[in-house]
Amino acid sequence: MSGVLLLVKIGWRNLWRNPRGTLLTALALGLGLALLLVSLGLLDGLHEKMVSDGVRFGTGHVVIQAKGYQDTGSQDLLLPAQVVSTTAEFLHTEPMKRLVRGVSPRLLASGLLSSAANAAGVGIIGIMPKEERAVSLIPSRIVEGKNLTDDEQSGVVIGAELARKLEVKVGSKVVLMTQAVQQPDREATDPGEGGMQSTLLRVSGIFRTGVQAVDAHVVHLLLPVAQTLLGVPGRVTQIAVLLEREGDSLMVARDLRKQLAGVAVEVLPWRESMPRLVQIFRLDQAFNYVMNGVVLAMVGLGILNTILMRVLERRYEFGLCKALGLRPLQLAVMIIGESLALTTISLALGLALGSIVHYYIATFGLDLHWLFKGGAPSAFVFDPIIYSRLSLSRIVSSVSIVFLTTTVISFYPAFKAARTELPDALKVF
């Protein structure tokens, strides 16, 4: 054991024969780790933001909708009448109550919104204003006028792009036309059923999210008004549930499924109801892994270069050690020990640097407005200020990967040192 300790001691002291060189190398390698940590923190922060903004624009953390709606999007598919009350009751009991932030029933349909100047295809969302404000981000993005209130039967809230296209402002009149819902379990005896319906509305508010598709397409009106227009009193397309923590999505979806067992509904956590968002994550992850692989390769090559140079410069010293009786394996252990010592110093520096940058971005955010010229960066992120999020497991895995990589890489110079040929290595001149 004392022989191993001596070799470790020699390896450690060898690092400090040239302190400036060692520190510079450690700094360069540490920067690689810091870069890795910062990029992972930004990626996780961006994804967290995409989830938090995306679910608040979309279907919430968990959505309950008629079976088959996810695949078809047909406005004829509605939730059975009792589901709304059953769901609301269940989500107001313990322990669900503590997990849920908001529950919003919605009626969704396609339609045509016309003004005196123009007309545009729109996505109609019938909402209950108070419930919708607890779930969706749109009500918080009103730039002109106000949100819908329960007594505003003829009010409609539209996006800024749509307002521009229709050349309307707050107070303007618009006509909303849509096709009434065909009920599969009834004969079409009602003359309005399945036919075109229209209603006159007044613009009560204009919102701007920065997402083109939303601002040019989405209209909010009161749920009862939408139900009357579509001929489906008391019915909704979906119930969007927003949770306090994204991590509870799967559990809440599972419990809701149990509660609604036997009813023809689909209960989907956001990863299933918003597959496009998941695809974006996967693409981001893949790209990030490639970038991190490049950084790792650079770090590894840096270590390899440094240790290899040290080995080649000390050929005589290794020859001397072997002449005195040091075994090749012991020599290899010495080199690997030196490499691990250098890696440890580099990791410590990298962690320190990465933590400082992460702390700054986690606290003050990274403002990317300049990149997106005032618009939103994607359909899922409204606000291009990204906050870094770095979990302990990410830090541990990053440090472990760098450590393992450099350990493996150091085997080559160690092997080279171990194969130092006597007596050539002992030639002074």
Added chain:
Amino acid sequence: MEEQVAIGKPTAEHGVEGDVETWAVELKEARKTYRTGPIEIPALRGVSLRIAPGEFLAIAGPSGSGKTTLLNIIGGLDRADDGEVWVEGKNLQLLTSGELAHMRLERLGFVFQAYNLLPVLTAMENAEFTLLLQGVPVERRRERVQKLFLEIGLAGLENRRPAELSGGQQQRVAVARAMVTEPVLILADEPTANLDSATALSLLDVMEKLNRDHGTTFVFSTHDPQVMERSRRWIRLRDGQIASDAAHASHILPP
């Protein structure tokens, strides 16, 4: 004046006639050729010699005569292409590289021309390096090294690094390291080459004393007349062969 003897034949003054186990070193027609691409350079051309335990001998010769090659082969740092090489009754040609390393650690000591010491270790740590590799406990290591340091005039310098020692002091530490394992044979390749004459003489005094007091065999490869003067036997090499092998006149025993 030196007594001339027949080339390659040991005499009673040099050692006891007998089988290989009685000799510290015995070579029989050892040959070594170095190859650099198509060029072959014969370094040793059939060298035979015997070295008795306790000898203090110098191998001299011009550059390229094969001195270092001979020392390397005796020390197991290199292998002869042909012939036999026996050290302490072991045929080095039959040992694996691991066994050679073990033999170097346990039975031999080395002092090189320069850069003998590991620069990151102190004088004490350098001297005890081989004892550490042998697994000797720390108290015994320290005791042996300190005793040797006292004997060869290094007391008080234990914690200095090589850069803080003079050339002569560094060579003494190398001698201490070579001696500390109580080897039967110390091979010194031009140990005084980088020293001034006073320091070289002082180093020779140390090695001669160790040879006398401990009976350790010393074999030098050297150009240094001072080393040759102190040696009790000279082996001259020329072009990879022994040109002469004689006892120093002052060391010839009276009949």
